[in-house]
Amino acid sequence: MTTLRQLEYLVTVVDTGSFTRAAELLHVSQPALSHQVRVLERDAGGPLLERLARAVRPTPMGRAILPHARAALADAERARTAARRAVGLDGGEIQVAAVYSVTLGIMLPVLRTWHENHPQVRVRLMEFPHTDALLAAMTAGRADLAVGPRPGQWEGTVTELGEEEFVLAVPAGDPAPDRVRLTDLADRSWVHYAPGNGLAEVVDQACAAAGFRPRAAVRTEQTAAAPLLAATGLGPALVPESVVPAGFAGRVLRPEPPVRRMLAAYTRPHPDPLTTAFLDTLARHAAEGRA
Template sequence: MPTLRQLEYLATVVDTGSFTRAAEQLHVTQPALSHQIRALEVALGGPLLERLPRAVRLTPTGRAVLPHARAALAEAERLHAAARRTAGLEEGELEVAVVYSVSLGVLPPVLRDWRRLHPGVRIRLREYAHADRLREAMAEGRADLAIGPAPTGWEGPIRELGVEEFTVVLPAEDPLADRPAGTVGLAELADRDWVHYAPDNGLADLLDQVCARAGFHPRAAIRAEQTSAAPLLAAAGLGPALVPADIVPAHFEGALLRPDPPVLRTLTAYTRTRPDSLTVAFADLLARRVRIGPEVSRRPVPDASG
């Protein structure tokens, strides 16, 4: 199989009209150049060049091969240029996989800033309801970067981004809504029916775990498939909801209370292999945007939820 080097040598000999001048331009010895041309001729099954006393002339086979050689060299240069532009964050595409809560809360301002900073680099987003599905998708090669709770048993690079804080949502008219401290112990809500999550939504596991720490199992008034529906259902009076603080709209009509102790979850970015420059740049921007929780009573929940 011809190599790009051999094709380059052929095109240079033709362009300069001389093995001597071609060798000088390529910074190789003339014997090395001749050897590569002979190897190319062997690979293609016939002579490509006729060596005249003062010039070099293409054979019929050489005339047929040369356009393809030039096309291959041009394509290789385009490939190298694309790689350089990607390394320079000028253009390319990055496939990012996330759990739902990240795509609703943390990610939108990151994508806005990324678009402003790197308009030529497209983002393809894949969303998963549970961190286990996210991990499986990443292991199967469906994305370049995964963002979610730390994956159990992951052998590739993992970068801790920061802490995601959760809030309890209640109706604005709830008796607990006007607390001066703005906090609530989950045990105080043990006798309530909750806005829970569907079993395939990873936040269902999280809610069960933190309520178990508080000494009870949350009864479900309703189970939401979509994470974004939970705060709306809670504000409508169907029961308290535990949601990532970042997904709550700025002008939300419900009451937001901080659990005491806080409910926090460490977010990570992980890849299968050492990340390239695009992936690192995106993770850097993401890390600056992740909400950092309070320094006291920081007890992240188990990293198995979505």
Template sequence: MTLRQFEYLVTVVDEGSFTRAAELLHVTQPALSHQIRALERTVGTPLLDRLPRTVRLTPAGRAWVPHARAALAEARRARTAARRAADLEGGELRLATLYSFTLGGLLPPVLRRWRAEHPDVRVDLIEHRHADELRESMARGDADLAIGPDPVNWAGYREVLGVEEFVVVLPPDFAHDGPIDLCALKETGWVHYATTNGLAEVLDNACRTRGFQPRVAVRTEQTAAAPVLAAAGLGPALVPRGVLPDVFDGTVLRPDPPVRRTLVAYAHRAPDPLTAAFVALLAGAGWDA
């Protein structure tokens, strides 16, 4: 079996079609089918069910594909490491993070400085809505480095970057001085997040510690939409401080007690020199916000 066969299998699965996979891989469909069948002979069992209009994984295929993806990711990392060790021009740095980090003021300034110092290194961003998705992505080896909330029971490399502060956003005419106890808003309908957005869990946990479950006035999938909806009067929103622009038409209050989460950079193993240089830039960026 070969990495090319792994790539062919994964592409067929992702495209749901031998025809589309062959076009994407720039091979003929008979050649693609031949390689998949050769892989199945090596494994000793069919990996795909060929249906009239699509293909689907057999139980053996469902067990096999995660290993194929991991092998392809490891090969990609090995190729990148070799290029870096040889000090070739260019190369790439694959970063996995959350949408809220690229939307707000946390990650873009670091990327801007990195680009100025390493103009020939391409950065590929893999963005996720939920911290659990980010952790699963890194467990598959999808990126060189993850930047996000502290992952539970992570056995690999981990570097603490700082603490992310959350604030409560309310309409501009909301009259309140100083920090606000979330209990003061327990009878109010909140701007909540869809369950696909990890901030839904942050809000639920913050309110739970204050003894109530937030009532939902409206749900949004987009982190950037929550403060806009809150400022428009649809209900309070709990948002990362970093996603708010410097000029914002809304009342912004710190919760009391504070709502925070630890931010880290993490990976399977200690970073190579190029990734380590990016981590050093991250660590010096003042992530406490």
């Protein structure tokens, strides 16, 4: 089934003449963009774009569908404008609670897209080091929506966003293979997390499953500091892949078996239109990331 998002992708690729530039403008990865265009071409029954050495241009079938795609996008924008005015999405404030690693990962493109689409809506972002504190904030009514590990019990709406992948950060010259068993690192000192950080439990549980208890060389309360400390040689650090900075000075290893945890967004039983709109944006970005 053709979606407005796919039509937007097609129009943007044609207008820019490039998958790379279109992906930058749309704030999506190029593989996700290409995948959605292929799905659209499959639904249309043939190729819509001709991929040349230095440019991309529409095929005859693509040129035929372009006016209809532009018209559908214009109609959708007019409908969104009317809906915003009706339910107050052109103003107000939404309170979003998240654990630290989520803020550094999935929330960045979501907040950027939200601000572009709803510039008059303020976002109050509250960050928590532990799932229990996140859940307590939601229970107390301090936030409209929470993003973090899936709660064990929750009476409201829970939307799974996908699994958060963990990697091992080590110094650049570390001799360990790219894929390594945690048990092979059991005799090392580790960069660990302070007890108040929920990732301390993730590390302890993963190491316990491998048959050992990690010996901490240093403990940090800041999730983003763990890979940087590991790169200095203090010890390996098990970190969410999303917190590894661009241009990381160390190496990133994949643990075997993989270490993952399910992330979810959850709201109260009857979320207001602002919260529902933010949740839709979050879920769409999560789905595109998985694609």
